[in-house]
Amino acid sequence: MKLAVEQAAARWYKDQMGLSDGDSLRIFIRLGGCGSVHPGLSLGIAKEEPRNPGLIQQTEGITFFMEEDNVWYVDNKELRISFDDRYEEIKMEVV
Template identity: 70%
Template sequence: MNIVVEQPAASWYKSEMGLSDGDHVRIFVRLGGCGSVHPGLSLGITKETPQKLGLSHTVDGVTFYMEEDNLWYLDNKELRISFNEKFEEIVMRVQ
């Protein structure tokens, strides 16, 4: 199980969310949306300090993480977060 945040995605988040080096971005399971792993659920993002860090990846000075209690969503797979330049949007894939 792993989280990979590609550099262009990290840069986009830093710009859009006003993030600075040392900040933490929590990836959490939320009800609704278009999640590909579990119907009716998707992933959300918020700037928040970790409580019970499960997985993390630090890129461009920002730590992206999931709490222990949300790891079930990944089902022992990898979460890859990238930026689609053509559509100027974030893409989250569990593979």
């Protein structure tokens, strides 16, 4: 399993959420939304410190992570977080 965060996506989060170098963002599973991996579930993000990270990636000074008890969502694949210039929005996909 792997977590890959593109620089453009990390910069977008820094700008939109007022983040500073050293801050952490938790990627978590939530009910509802437009998730394509598991019906009825999608991914959310929150500014929090890691407790027991299962996946972790530092990009642009920000630590992105998913706690160990949520990595089943990725199911031995890669979670890619990118920024879509065309729509000016974040794209999270499991590949």
